[in-house]
Amino acid sequence: MPHQPSRRAGDGPDTVLAQAPYRVGAVTLVARDLDALARFYQDVIGLARVSQQADTVRLGAGGRVLLVLRHDPAARPWTRREAGLFHTAFLLPGRGDLGAWLLHAEKHGVVLTGAADHLVSEAVYLDDPEGNGIEIYVDRPDDAWVWASDGTVVMRNERLDRAGIIAAATRPWDGMPAGGCIGHVHLQVGELDAAERFYAGLLGFAVTCRYPSAVFLGAGGYHHQLAGNIWNSPGAEVRDGGTTGLAEVELHAEAGTLDAVRTRCRDGGLLLVEDGEALLVRDPWGTRLRLTSMPG
Template sequence: MRDPAPIPATEVPDLVLARALYRIGAVALVARDVASLTRFYSGIIGLRIVSREADTVRLGEGDTVLLVLRHDPSARHWRSTEAGLFHTAFRLPSRGDLGVWLRHAEACGITLTGAADHLVSEAVYLTDPEGNGIEIYVDRPSSEWQWTEDGSVVMRNERLDHAGLVRAADRPWSGMPPGSCVGHVHLQVGDLDATERFYAGLLGFDVMCRYPGALFLGAGGYHHQLAGNVWNSRDAAVRTDGATGLAEVELLADGGTLATVRIRCRDAGVSFVEDGNTLVVRDPWGTQLRMKLGPAH
């Protein structure tokens, strides 16, 4: 198959993600050393400190919080075979932005753990000082995504055009650019059938792609706002509190979606906590999802 064309550095991103019924708000992590993680996410990833409290640091782009670090020096280290976070994926607005970040990461001596052209996006991977996975990526325009006859989006792991990305860099590094967001969160789960029943059947996500050992779930035609895999965590038990790593994923939704999920949870006997326009529910492995009315909805 012919390699997909690179994303033009000057292209304005389309709005398929912004218009989706679900979007990722902020991701919360439990940190043993919150100062170290704050330095990493601000200095390396490029987030700015939005607010700081005694045990909590909120970081983001502009005034929008994308990451919350909760300090717990006594937390046990999360094990990679447990359910939890595979990676938090920060979506940059343009290919040039990813090139700028790559030059910055290289200058800082950061070692990437992976890189791929997924056809729908170009992505690089790394881990933070406490082992939390991170993806930095840029989407191809949705008009260029490929689809199968059953309506699934085509995603693969092709070789990344690293040199082309670096050539697309057109400015010095100055932190995460305006318009950046958490595009998706990839979870470790214990079972894909249970993942589909919960995230598609209960929350209403569409299954966008079935991949060996993984399920990609999207809303509004986006390739995925959430994903789950069993590559390291097949048959994982329900998570226990008191570990480092993922504490919560915030999902922004419209009022109709929240109302529908509330009814489905009640009908299915799934426990939830409700507070105004916020609905808190846990997936089958105890990962907490805070669903709230999004600012654009």
């Protein structure tokens, strides 16, 4: 059973994430049309431009980089049958923020691809102009999450209370709040057992939920910082280079967690690249993960 950290009364999902040994830092995407994709994430998702170079734009919230866009106009468009990104999930601080974003999306004609109450969270889904999946969500209070005796959390797809969420909005949408972050990254993989061996066995995440053709992985009592599914990609092979879409997921990790991953990689004879203080590893389908120390 995964370790369930003790919590003070009033602790919420943000506190659970803040105390977890892993947090998602930034997601890097390769873009064929850098300007158009950057405008989308600013205008629709509400990210702010943090920095820009000739071929790279960094976007974020509260001065923190959450999304890196790299320009490659010659990149082959990634297809949904391949391993890669299912969605980047942006976690908003409160239910009213999600309500404000929904009104903003409606005003600007943003097309949603789905919406659900997952019991642990309330979420809506859409795609960016280059086909990268996006989730915008808000967590329910963590004391409302139901954990089974085997240590997994109960998650389902229920009807979203859109009216109630919109009614919770107290101000117009004015961009991603400073407390917004990437709560989790959901990946497309080729095979679930291999995904579990890598993400649980090597990186040290706990399996927090098993769903038909999907596995959810969390650390520190959070419902999931990562997930993998084979809904579109069963049997997917190692990704070729030179495609659009996901290039890298950055994971912030506590020092002890980084040391444990380093040891398991070396003991298992796996190739481990150290880039300064960061560890670079690739999952069985070539998706690169950059493990860095938890920011102070």
